Amino acid sequence: MLIKPRVKSINHFVLESVNYRMGLSVEDNRRYQNQMKGFQGEQLFDQLINHSQQNGYVVNDLFLSSKETHYQMDSILILNKQLIIYEVKNYTGEYCYKNGSLFSKNGYSLQNPVDQVNRKKAYLNNWLLNNGYLHKTKAYVVFINSDFYIYNLPLTKSILFVGQLERHFKTLTNANQSVNAQDKKLAQALANQHNGNYRPDNLPSYGFDSLKKGILCPECFSFAHTDTREKRICTTCGHIEKIADAIYRSVLEFQVLFPEVPISVQKIFEWCRGKYTKPRIRRVLSQKMTKYSNGPMTYYKN
Numbered sequence: 001m002l003i004k005p006r007v008k009s010i011n012h013f014v015l016e017s018v019n020y021r022m023g024l025s026v027e028d029n030r031r032y033q034n035q036m037k038g039f040q041g042e043q044l045f046d047q048l049i050n051h052s053q054q055n056g057y058v059v060n061d062l063f064l065s066s067k068e069t070h071y072q073m074d075s076i077l078i079l080n081k082q083l084i085i086y087e088v089k090n091y092t093g094e095y096c097y098k099n100g101s102l103f104s105k106n107g108y109s110l111q112n113p114v115d116q117v118n119r120k121k122a123y124l125n126n127w128l129l130n131n132g133y134l135h136k137t138k139a140y141v142v143f144i145n146s147d148f149y150i151y152n153l154p155l156t157k158s159i160l161f162v163g164q165l166e167r168h169f170k171t172l173t174n175a176n177q178s179v180n181a182q183d184k185k186l187a188q189a190l191a192n193q194h195n196g197n198y199r200p201d202n203l204p205s206y207g208f209d210s211l212k213k214g215i216l217c218p219e220c221f222s223f224a225h226t227d228t229r230e231k232r233i234c235t236t237c238g239h240i241e242k243i244a245d246a247i248y249r250s251v252l253e254f255q256v257l258f259p260e261v262p263i264s265v266q267k268i269f270e271w272c273r274g275k276y277t278k279p280r281i282r283r284v285l286s287q288k289m290t291k292y293s294n295g296p297m298t299y300y301k302n
């Protein structure tokens with residue numbers, strides 16, 4: 001049972017939007033490509049875990065903040081008084097294992113993902129103890145891309161290659177795993193701890209004036225479109241969307257980019273490049289959000 005679905009992180013979302021509205025520096029573009037590759041790997045993992053029809057509760061991309069550190073868990077499965085963390089890596093190519101690190105053919109080293117996931121496991125262990133849960137924790141690194149190989153890897157139980165996942169999930173199912181009220185309570189408690197507003201400090205810099213205005217297609221990120229009375233049709237990929245939905249989607253994108261700027265009809269009118277009338281935008285905002293006044297000005301909140 002899915003308790004928390006996967007959504008793009010703020011980092012991913014901002015890089016994506018700025019990429020299509022302004023363009024990214026070489027360094028930011030590299031980070032954007034990594035975000036996309038990672039997200040695709042996680043989506044593939046989601047498909048495989050869904051397909052295995054686990055009894056347990058699934059909490060995806062959980063972001064927990066402690067005083068000193070932030071921990072992002074790609075996927076957590078809770079069942080039968082155990083909590084399993086999956087760290088999904090969409091690496092490609094050939095690597096060599098040496099003294100606890102992974103090295104590419106060109107000699108670049110990768111942070112050891114097993115150490116990484118074990119730190120998350122230790123943090124969650126303490127969290128469970130502090131909150132009165134008796135669940136046992138396990139952690140795995142999942143290499144989700146079949147085009148990835150590690151030479152000289154010593155036998156380790158905490159690494160799963162994509163070809164081993166089906167058997168791994170089957171073993172869990174066959175162990176006649178049951179779920180109980182504590183499992184559900186824990187899954188919900190963790191989902192409630194999720195910090196969805198975390199903004200990393202290395203986001204690209206941009207301002208309202210520097211971003212290209214208009215509504216991006218959610219499928220192909222093109223601005224090109226044609227409209228019927230109620231629908232917006234992407235002329236690049238053919239995606240069809242209700243105009244009201246497209247406007248609201250654009251409002252949500254604006255909020256992620258500019259969390260400090262109040263939402264007004266005028267601002268969204270400009271953000272949509274004057275394409276839709278102010279009464280139409282006002283209608284969407286009134287339907288989807290709550291109106292409030294600040295002196296003579298009217299704003300909208302979720």
Ligand SMILES: [Zn+2]
Pocket residue numbers: 217218219220221222234235236237238239
């Ligand atoms: Zn499109």
